[in-house]
Amino acid sequence: MRRSPVVSAKYVKLLVVGGGAGGLGAASKFARKLPRGSVAIVEPHEDHYYQPGFTLVGGGLMTLEANRRKQETLIPSNAEWIKNEVVLFTPTQNAVTLNGGEDIIYEYMIVAMGAHxxxxxxxxxxxxxxxxxxxxxxxxxxxxxxxxxxxxxxxxxxxxxxxxxxxxxxxxxxxxxxxxxxxxxxxxxxxxxxxxxxxxxxxxxxxxxxxxxxxxxxxxxxxxxxxxxxxxxxxxxxxxxxxxxxxxxxxxxxxxxxxxxxxxxxxxxxSAPKALRKSQFADRTGFMDVDDATLQSKRFPNVFGVGDCMNTPNAKTAASVSPQLKVLDENLSLVMQGKKPYMKYDGYASCPLVVSRHRAILAEFNPDGPLETTPFNQKRPSFWAYWLKRHFMPYLYWNGLIKGFWNGPATMRNFSRLVKSNSE
Missing domain, CATH: 3.50.50.60 (FAD/NAD(P)-binding domain)
Incomplete structure (x- = not known):
């Protein structure tokens, strides 16, 4: 019989499960606003990869090494890195069990386990x-x-x-x-x-x-x-x-x-990772069952999701994480204050479709259709879209997204629409 985690567990205020783009971005945001030691990240891997760069690595346009960083260099300074993996969720007791049997009690949790x-x-x-x-x-x-x-x-x-x-x-x-x-x-x-x-x-x-x-x-x-x-x-x-x-x-x-x-x-x-598939958070497909808009767990209000592990209808891309982080930051902060979450994720995702070694179609969309940022024709293959994919987006990932500073292009999109409407 599994022991009660309440008896011998470590306690953290905010537990982040997963150290990918969503996990690091979320941990970075909350590590800056909560007291030191309040945030812990559970992540077993030593290497962190910029996965959107893999297409270019496979095409001989980037090296794998250019898309890799050591996880320890990316953990927020005010957060604790627990180099392990969660094998069991017990949300009725606000607890998780790590590989090896150690239990952790949390007050709030962000599940950012990605897709396997x-x-x-x-x-x-x-x-x-x-x-x-x-x-x-x-x-x-x-x-x-x-x-x-x-x-x-x-x-x-x-x-x-x-x-x-x-x-x-x-x-x-x-x-x-x-x-x-x-x-x-x-x-x-x-x-x-x-x-x-x-x-x-x-x-x-x-x-x-x-x-x-x-x-x-x-x-x-x-x-x-x-x-x-x-x-x-x-x-x-x-x-x-x-x-x-x-x-x-x-x-x-x-x-x-x-x-x-x-x-x-x-x-x-x-698929979602095994521990998540078998948890009380999962829907029938195994992905985390959250409110599509607020990203809050449908069953456990002190738990939120971010990234590919959720059952939200958006495309599973790194670009979708950035606006999710903005929503997560606002809504979890509200819950921590005893208030109801209200900010809504619009389903934004992006996929720079590289169509040759130097051209790309910059596809931006949500489940309802295109949600493009620039005033240019993004459906036409272009070098500038490829340049964004090859040079700007990796920089934005390492220096903005995973550090919790990049909330997506919505502000730029609104400005672009204003410029376009004024020029017509």
Whole structure:
């Protein structure tokens, strides 16, 4: 029988579970406003990665090292780093249990555990990643392999997949495909390659406004887009990928399609971490069940979520974290004062869709449609959008977002709209 955590536990006022973008950003905000020692971050990993940079690493446009920092250098000075992981949540007692059995009692908690890559949900995928020709930009352990595979590619099918499941950065698989096209053209072997983008969706992208620009990109690049395909198995002995065919409603049919590959880039399904999936916070999908607007747990008012671990309807991107942090800061502060949260997250997310080695479409949106910041045509591939992706956004991440200083582009967007309206 599990002992009562009340008896022998460590106490913290605010416990932050997870040291990714959301966890660090939230901890930084509250470490500045609460007394020293009030905030603790539970995070097991020593390395912190700027994951939006992985697409560029896989395309030979950045190094992995440029996207990595030591976690200890990022922890706010007024916060405590608990280098461990939560294996059990007991919210009825305001407690968590760490790997090893130690309990922590909290007054308030922010769950920022992110989404876990689930290559294990695709038969043979984990083993295949260790073989020639199979890679994924999603994993820091395999992202450098993608560029090597593209540089060594001679001929055949190069397949890029998008899963029938939640996924981090939904644009990443097709971005990798576009960059591969550019590299193969530069190497002079593009005519020997058949590029296939196999997606479980019934269209190329989930936001209507960006579909036509992206369809133009794939037409110009002669990329074979196959919709309603969900990767279910990788067979390294025959170097083949098997896809289940989905119907118009996204329901799996009994039909399958097997395609041989010379190069296979896997966009993995994602899920909430195991401890969260099994907790009282989770919904039926395993993600944290929060109010879409206030980010407060639907069952436990002293608990909030941030980032990819939540069941909010926004796209799971680093850009979505910034406006969430503003809402979280305001609403949790109100709850700490005994007041009701009122600030609402608008569902903003962004995905700079790199379409070549030096151009990008700057997609910004929420579940209702485009939510763009600049007065320029962001749907047109441009160098300035690529420059933002390559140079400005990494700087903003390391110096703004995870330090709790960047609350998203809403103010800039409002100013841009004002300028645009005055010029009309």
């Amino acid at each position: 890559l689930r290559f294990d949900k695709i038969k043979g995928a984990l083993e295949a990643l260790e073989t020639p020709g199979v890679c994924s930009n999603y994993s820091p352990f395999h992202v450098e392999k993608h560029y090597k595979e593209v540089m060594n590619f001679k001929e055949g099918n190069a397949i890029y997949t998008f899963p029938d499941a939640p996924i981090k950065c939904a644009g990443a698989p097709q971005k990798a495909c576009y960059i591969t096209d550019s590299i193969l053209r530069k190497r002079g072997v593009r005519d020997k390659a058949h590029l296939i983008y196999a997606t479980s969706l019934k269209r190329i992208f989930g936001v209507d406004s960006y579909i036509k620009p992206l369809e133009k990109v794939v037409e110009e690049k002669n990329i074979d887009v196959r919709t309603k395909r969900n990767l279910i198995e990788v067979d390294t002995s025959s170097k083949s990928a098997t896809f289940q065919i989905l119907d118009e409603d996204g329901i799996a049919t009994e039909q399958t399609e097997k395609i041989e590959y010379s190069l296979l880039h896997i966009g993995p399904p994602c």
